[in-house]
Amino acid sequence: MEKPTRRLAEAVGRSRGSTAEQIAVMAYGLGALGQMLLIGALVLAIGLCFGFAAESMVVFWAVGILRSATGGAHSQSYVCCLVISTAAISLLASAAFWLGTAANGPLLWAACALAMAVCAAVIWRRAPVDTPNKPIRRPQKIARLRRRAFVTLGAYAAAGALLFFLSIRWHPGAGLAVALVLSAMWQTLMLTRGGAAAIRGADRFAAKAKLTLKGGET
């Protein structure tokens, strides 16, 4: 997937007389956009097929937005990322749909509040988690990202509480609220050593299954 975006960036850059660095920036942006659209389309299609499209979209956006502030464990390849992301979003969305439908009540609300408190504590200790491909060194940026992560998590907690309240009369609200909480939990897991080990395990499995070569080549 990186190759087509690189080729497109080179074609655009050549026509506009861009420098090699400008082309690299365009390829980077097109790659990010392509990955986002591809994962979004896949999880929307799966969600529509199985009846949890709204929860899928909530998880897709909620993890993406929170992750942009917290960072976290990364896969070594584009294809492995695509598989992990699509599977994780679909599983979390189906769990949210099921829990919101079958278990909505004070016990679920209390469990979600507790989960959000644990997420806040872990994010406070560990965020942001960087990667060798995108190191975060400046203390100002680290402080800004941590602040952004907390504001995002606070917004999710407020939106979740409102959705649980609305679910008394509007049943889909509970599933959407649980989707927000599960998104925060998934992203918090990605900040821990356990999450990093799980992603490394998935990478090793993908390499064995010859799903991909290092560097995003398929």
Added chain:
Amino acid sequence: MKNKMLAAVAALATLVAALAATSACWWWVYQPEEPTSLQDK
């Protein structure tokens, strides 16, 4: 028309790259190497 479209693609790609550069992560679990001009130095 083609020039305008290419200019729009270039502007959009650069905007997304800049947004990704100010974040901790690209999107979900894959992060390619960041171009030198966007790196946090």
